[in-house]
Amino acid sequence: MTTKLELAPASAGKRLGAAVLDWLGPFAVLATTFAIGIAGITQTRRNGFIVYDTGLLVLLGSIGLGVTVVYTFVLLGLEAKSGNTIGNQLMGIRSADSDGYAPGAGVVFVRGILTGGLLLLGSIVAVIFSALGLIGLLLWIALPLMFLGVVWAVLVVVSSAWDKNGKLRGWQDKAAKSLVFDVNAGRNPVTTGGIQGPYSFAPMDLPPVQPVASPVPSSQAPGVPHESKVQVPGQTTAAHASPAPAVQPSHDPNQWRPPSAPFAPTSAQAPSGSPSPAPAPAPSPAPPSTVIPQAPVAHAQAPAASPQPVTIAPQDTLAATAHPDDDVERTQMRPGVARAQAVLRIRIDDGQDVQLGGSVLLGRNPAPQPGEFVEQLLPVADPGRSISKTHLHLRVDGDGVWVTDRNSTNGSAVTTPDGLQTRLNPGEASFVRPGSTVHFGDRSFHLGQA
Structure with missing residues (x-):
């Protein structure tokens, strides 16, 4: 039609x-x-x-x-x-x-x-x-x-x-x-959204446009198995992505360790047949502390059949060293070091250079749907009317952008830095990394970092 x-x-x-x-x-x-x-x-x-x-x-x-x-x-x-x-x-x-x-x-x-x-x-x-x-x-x-x-x-x-x-x-x-x-030779603006046109000149056989929220990516990187946690008495053990007979100790000198004390399990038993190291002089008395090892690295080798218990620290010490998001297996940050947020910019083919912040609607005359909140409206001049009134939804997430085609007439596509081009499915969000080019209608923009 x-x-x-x-x-x-x-x-x-x-x-x-x-x-x-x-x-x-x-x-x-x-x-x-x-x-x-x-x-x-x-x-x-x-x-x-x-x-x-x-x-x-x-x-x-x-x-x-x-x-x-x-x-x-x-x-x-x-x-x-x-x-x-x-x-x-x-x-x-x-x-x-x-x-x-x-x-x-x-x-x-x-x-x-x-x-x-x-x-x-x-x-x-x-x-x-x-x-x-x-x-x-x-x-x-x-x-x-x-x-x-x-x-x-x-x-x-x-x-x-x-x-x-x-x-x-x-x-x-x-x-x-x-x-x-x-209206016989052209469009009837009175019934199709005025001179600027409707929200989208989508074909009539498409389903009605619904508000699309770009998905929030999991903090777990693709292809990396989920982290495991050492079982602590009184707490529930997190699900393992894949069973492993044993976890080898890490030799990474940059591995984060809790500030309270080096890891020293008090009740870990050496495997049968292994020589026991000589006892070290006892340090000055100190309150017992709990150490939650960082997955997937463990600091003590133990038989796979029975996880070794660790000493439970007092509640105030535990609150000071444990991360509030441990229950969702979120990787802890090094104390005092904040993660740097990437500053993303897009350079449109007409010369506009715009810094992205939060969520953005881009099109010939973008407008949010009822109840939808966006931080930026980015109109793009298009005399040829190849782009729709609200063509794309962009949402900054970490070091990339979720791009959603809002059921546009002429569609959208992404070209990655290695030259691979993929067409965006209407209503589905796709994660685009810096260095890529997004094509919408006859126009395009390049995604980069400031």
Whole structure:
């Protein structure tokens, strides 16, 4: 199913055709009532004066004018709410405000007064002269004024033909700041999100767009088995990713050790048959301390069949040395050393260089969905309209960015530094690392670190 994305200004011919279809009925009513009323005028001579009986003209003219006024209000009210009228519907055009939405009462009123004000004035003058019996003024002023009103209305309607800006606006459009579009040749902005377009020009067979939250990656790196914990009496042992018969001691000099004391299990037994080291002199008395070894490294070799217990330290010492996230197996940081947060920037192909922070919506005119919170809205100029209004959702996470395509029309893709290109699935977040290029529509940006 194809979707019309471009906007097409209504031609002067279609504008005139719609106006004729809209006002042919009221004009016929006015012409008929005034013609019958004028034909029904009688004259009598009283006291040497000729007196004209215009009662029938006043009656019929008032009826015709009243019907026209009611019809005018109904028609203009319909146009104000939808940009549509009887003539617009038949000719395939729609009027709109300067943003492409339904014009509203103010815009329609200005357009109507400028277009048909002279004709309306002529009709009112004709009724007044008829009521006063001023037939001469009726024939020489009111009727010519109504004729000039018709000519003026035609000129105003077709004045867009002389607009140097692509025949986009007529005189009434410039005064009311309105636009008229051909919905048969292009998109109807009133029902598709205005001039900027809808949230996404996604094909109609796609499911409705739902708010997508980029997933939070696990602190465990891909391909690395989950850490194991030494069982401590009174505590639950964490699940092991894969069984191991024994854990070899680490010889890494940079391995973090608790600040309280070196690891020295008091009750660990050496394997059978192994020589026992000579006892060392006892240090000065100190409160017993608990040491929780860092997985996957252990500091004592023990048989796999039975994990060795360790001494439990006092509660205050344990609180000072244990990390509050030990229960979720989060790797502890070296005391006093904060992890440096990567500063990520994107360089768009139009020259924009933007530092990312938190979550970002990127597109031609990005806007969050109801209830959605984002920290940055990043509009990208796109005269060719190859990108959607809200095309991408970016969320900074550590040293990379989660990128989600928001069901855009022309899609998105990622090219990694080694040249591998992958198309993004709509609504699914993909993790992009610095050095990669993200393509969206005909545009692209490069992700780097500051």
